[in-house]
Amino acid sequence: MSFIKNFTEKLLEAEYRPIANFYDNSNIGENTEHIGLIKQVGSIAYGVVIINADRKYDYKGFYKDVLSFFAQLKKVIVIGVFVSRKPDSELLDFTDHDIEDYNDSLIDIRWTVDITENKLIAKGQQPDKVNELDRLIKESFDNGEYTVSQNISVLQQKNSEKRKSEIKSKNIYLTLGLIVINGAIELFLLFSGMRNEVIAEGAIYREGIMSGQWYRLITYMFIHGGIAHYLGNSLSLYILGSRVEKYYGKAKMLIMYLISGIGAGILSMLLNGGYAVGASGAIFGLMAGILVYTMIKNRSVEGFDTYFVIIFAIMGIFSGFLFTDVDNWGHIGGFVTGLAASVVMLKGEANERV
Numbered sequence: 001m002s003f004i005k006n007f008t009e010k011l012l013e014a015e016y017r018p019i020a021n022f023y024d025n026s027n028i029g030e031n032t033e034h035i036g037l038i039k040q041v042g043s044i045a046y047g048v049v050i051i052n053a054d055r056k057y058d059y060k061g062f063y064k065d066v067l068s069f070f071a072q073l074k075k076v077i078v079i080g081v082f083v084s085r086k087p088d089s090e091l092l093d094f095t096d097h098d099i100e101d102y103n104d105s106l107i108d109i110r111w112t113v114d115i116t117e118n119k120l121i122a123k124g125q126q127p128d129k130v131n132e133l134d135r136l137i138k139e140s141f142d143n144g145e146y147t148v149s150q151n152i153s154v155l156q157q158k159n160s161e162k163r164k165s166e167i168k169s170k171n172i173y174l175t176l177g178l179i180v181i182n183g184a185i186e187l188f189l190l191f192s193g194m195r196n197e198v199i200a201e202g203a204i205y206r207e208g209i210m211s212g213q214w215y216r217l218i219t220y221m222f223i224h225g226g227i228a229h230y231l232g233n234s235l236s237l238y239i240l241g242s243r244v245e246k247y248y249g250k251a252k253m254l255i256m257y258l259i260s261g262i263g264a265g266i267l268s269m270l271l272n273g274g275y276a277v278g279a280s281g282a283i284f285g286l287m288a289g290i291l292v293y294t295m296i297k298n299r300s301v302e303g304f305d306t307y308f309v310i311i312f313a314i315m316g317i318f319s320g321f322l323f324t325d326v327d328n329w330g331h332i333g334g335f336v337t338g339l340a341a342s343v344v345m346l347k348g349e350a351n352e353r354v
Helices: 002-013 059-070 089-095 133-139 152-165 173-192 195-202 206-210 216-222 227-248 250-271 280-297 306-320 328-346
Strands: 034-041 044-052 076-084 106-114 119-121
Touching: 002 034, 002 044, 002 076, 002 133, 002 152, 034 059, 044 059, 059 076, 059 106, 076 089, 076 133, 089 106, 119 133, 173 195, 173 216, 173 227, 173 250, 195 216, 206 216, 206 250, 216 250, 227 250, 227 280, 250 280, 250 328, 280 306, 280 328, 306 328
Parallel strands: 044 076, 076 106
Antiparallel strands: 034 044, 106 119
């Protein structure tokens, strides 16, 4: 049954992990009875159990044991995917399921997948779309090509190699270069005693920019208000920039950084009005780039998934409103500009869903 193998591969690509002892045979294919995988998204675990309902075994009893296992978790959504070439009334009745309370710690969803008609059947009061699993199911239907069963470890290795092939840059020299450039400028300002003069000439300043000093939209990104300001931004730039550089490539990372910084500077000029310096607007743009990547590719970027980045961004922007010396409009401008830039950059790539 090529669907089970195809769907398992799709789940591995989406960063679901096989659950030990939840597959009857390590070779995933025609003779597979069941396989279970899990993925943590924020505080919610998603458990997907693929069950070959055409095999002659007590799949109802097995699924009851599945629910007992997942009931140990704090918050879990279990999706039972019952696969059949010709679903009978017994199977359709079993998967005709109503969810009474979506606030329960365990939510039980049961789908029938008819691999003859290539369709997903969700009967009763339950969703037919969960965490994009419906899309993965549709992409897993047999396309007429012959496929052989493969060991789960082989499928995992293939997925690992595919992830490595998506890395555009094997090093983070650009990220480190930006940190060094900013550091060299900070050292000059620290020891020359010219910080105030440089800020006056290179910072975001509405009257200066409106009078034709557009260069300020670039220069302000490389000036900081002090060593603590520089070190904080450097840490954020290293964490976010290294990931963007690896998965977007150096050219796109630099473009994203500069465009986000310019967008941050424009919004700061319009809504802040005072002097503003620092790389944080551009860094918020890089954060947006990671967010778009995780959403389009449906996978994390070295531990940063969609949920984590959204929380990170909300906390960063919200905390900015708590301090009077933080240019939060610049942060918002950089983030929004970074969103737009990264969407454009990822258009046309494999797995693209923009």
